[in-house]
Amino acid sequence: MTMLLDTFWLELDNFAKLWQYVCTTYPYGLVESIVGTVVLTIGFVVPATMYLVMDQFPSFAKARKIQPWEKQPTPEKTRQAIIYSLLNYFYTCATVFGYHWLLGWRTSTYRFEPELPTPLGFVTEFACGIALREVIFYYIHRLLHHKWFFWIHQKHHEFNTPIGFAAIYCHPIEMLVQNGLPIALPLAICRGHFITQMLFATYAVWDATAAHSGYTFGRLPTPELHDLHHEKPLQHYGVVGFMDTLHGTDRSPMRPSRLK
DSSP states (O other): OOOHHHHHHHHHHHHHHHHHHHHSEEEHHHHHHHHHHHHIIIIIIIHHHHHHHHHHHHHHTTTSSSGGGGGSOOOHHHHHHHHHHHHHHHHHOOOHHHHHHHTTTOOOOBOOOSSSHHHHHHHHHHHHHHHHHHHHHHHHHHHHHHHTTHHHHHHHOOSSSGGGGGGGGHHHHHHHIHHHHHHHHHHHHTTOHHHHHHHHHHHHHHHHHHTTTBBBBBSSOOOOOHHHHHHHTSOOOOOSSHHHHHOOOOOOOOOOGOOO
16 A cells, blocks of 8 residues: 555656646647647547447446437447547547637646646635536536527437437537536636646546446436436436536436336
């Protein structure tokens, strides 16, 4: 145990030195663009691919899927989700790079400091990110279900039975507004440390992928809440759930009989 702790502190010290070098050497906008691409890759492409591989083993998947195996997307629909979501992936990365290029790579939305955030600062900012993400996501998501704006959101709801790659299977406007803003804005509002933001963003993107995986595991609260939203779109708009409780949009009970 002592050896593991010593290794952890040594690696943390090495990371602190690396971060200090990056922070004082490269333009903030360039760092944010490159690391943001890494975050989207780790948080979306990696887990979505992992879930897709699981789907290739029916004996494993059938026992762990939320909805019945017969309702799972066809191979053609799955291919469509992969292609379209990867286009959104590249489109988002290009948008971030283009935004910072226009600003001359000089600025960042977050706090760039050579020192790593303190443990208390990290926990506080991360908690702020979770809370504000829920609020922002809930209201944008609910607005997109209004008849005036559902034309933007309806593509995402082509998947009544979602899969991991369906997490960003959506209209390009939705990709930036609903998927991007609830992750980018919280720590921008809090003026959070860039390191905290990158870890929060990795968690948030991975969480969104897990919520669409169709599996009974992989996130808290249970992925079934968002799965229910895809099946019954007028409920469970939030991520964590407290905004649904506040507004009474969490009324439909989960059905254990679907866990088969």
